[in-house]
Amino acid sequence: IGFTESVEIADLVKLGTEKGIRVMWDLGSGGLVDLTSYGLPYEPSGAGSSGGGVDVVTFSGDKLLGGPQAGIIAGKREFVAKMKKHPLTRAIRIDKMTVAALQATLMLYFERDFLSKIPVLRMLTEPPEKIKKRAQKLYRKLLRAKLPAEISLDEGKSEVGGGAFPGTYLSSYVIKINPHHLSVEKLAKALREENPALLGRIEEEKFIIDLRTVLEEEIDYCKRLLE
Template sequence: MQEKLRQIPSVSSMLMNTRISNLVDEFSSEVITKIVQNTLSEIRSTTNCTSEIPTISEIADQISDHVHTNWSNWPRNVINATGVVIHTNLGRAPLSLESMKAATDSSKSYSDLELELISGKRGSRQVRVSKLLSALTGAEAGLVVNNNAAALMLGLSALALEKEVIVSRSEAVEIGGGFRIPDVLKQSGATLVEVGTTNRTYVEDYEREITEETGAILSIHASNFKIIGFTSTTSISDLSNLGARRGIPVLHDVGSGSLLDTTKYGLAAEPQPQASIAAGADLCFFSGDKLLGGPQAGIVIGRKKYIEKLSRHPLARAFRIDKMNLAALTATLIHYLKEETEAKIPVWQMISATSDDIRKRASNILNKISSNDLYSIEVIQTKSTIGGGSLPGETMES
């Protein structure tokens, strides 16, 4: 056994290997030396009488592969050939060129992120984006945090801490990654009160459960599944009327949401945040990196008094959006104001593309790829989906 262990190369001999010395030149000498030591230590601890001791060259290859695999820039660009437009595992919505430039520009120099240039006083990073959201949705004010789950957590924590929140049983859902609405309510300090049944819930069900302990009524759009058949749901308009009459804020989480009317593209109707506000919701929550076509963000719009309350909550700082995503989101929203979404925003370029457009692109790719003995390639008619928890069950010609 001792003879086996003596065959393991020394650290100094490993550092003299060309591949390892190249790594030392490229990265930190101290860090590469530590990796060599750890690798040799692992070989030593797993060696037994029947073990084959790797050569210096083999160990160097192993270390080099490890370093270049784990220390290269990440995430890497990939081609989305899944047929899913907003693929969560592939990073959701790609940004427009203008949004990418805005993010880059904000990162390479100082900016007026939280400074009033005229007065010289400290400002808020939310002022500009709030005005854009108001212009697009008709809401009194808006607030942006780092993702929609955080936005909902913030809203519940600020408005319903140690109070009850009424939710339809059909809407106490899991939205992905083990993120469940009942768990969010628990973490926010609110108590879940379920009403109705899985398939049918009426406004009377909500009203029966209102007490002095009620902090909010919460409606969650079922964005990643469908319940069909013998069903009944309560409209935001009816909930808002109830909330206004009983002095209880109504919160509406539309998930992805869409500022554009998706029925114009041959799809089912995705909830529109502006429609939620028009129907009387006090706060509406939606995502930035789904059908909006922007960066990851959680967007809250609604009544100014509630937006201000959320803004003052300690979690608003914890969930604060960074300057690069804020810049990219601002540029994305400006596309909507200029009515140039189909021309500029990749998600809407894809959704608005015709089958002929896609066939031409596929044919161009086919002409650049040669079939061989391992595979053959052809263009066929198929279906694609939106993805990203948007429009479940809906497909598009592709």
């Protein structure tokens, strides 16, 4: 699953120093906070990596950082300055709207409750007890709607996935729907084609809605789509 082993960055920095070779580290995910206390594996941060003797660090503006899709180059001033002057910089630089979105995301990190304000971090760190309350609310609404389907509320697992956490699962709560008059595949397709779409997964011939990725204000919308 992805990378299974890699050279320690300290060893690369030592080798680079001995041979006079600059060291560049592509972190990939670009997380700025340690999420190990939330049951996630350790992931090097973009903030701390440049202080370990690495000359240039690259990482994503989306993924764990939680901003817009972009590539970020950070590192020692002399090398970043050279890259800024390169003709390719003008061709691949991000637009002003992306810069504004990235700045707005980074500014949230200065706020005490930033974990709850950046969507990807909120979803990764939210305790199962809070997810259960939303699941119970949607479950009750669906039961009152008397849908032609078998509906249940169960404990489940959220697969984090992505390049940073392949094969990592978090405890969650899910709604399982087994429709009576159409196949679960047709139900999933119909919900995908809505605008906004309701994306779930199919397990054991049931349509699964993971409440980890459903906001409180989206519960009524989910109920309307399923009616």
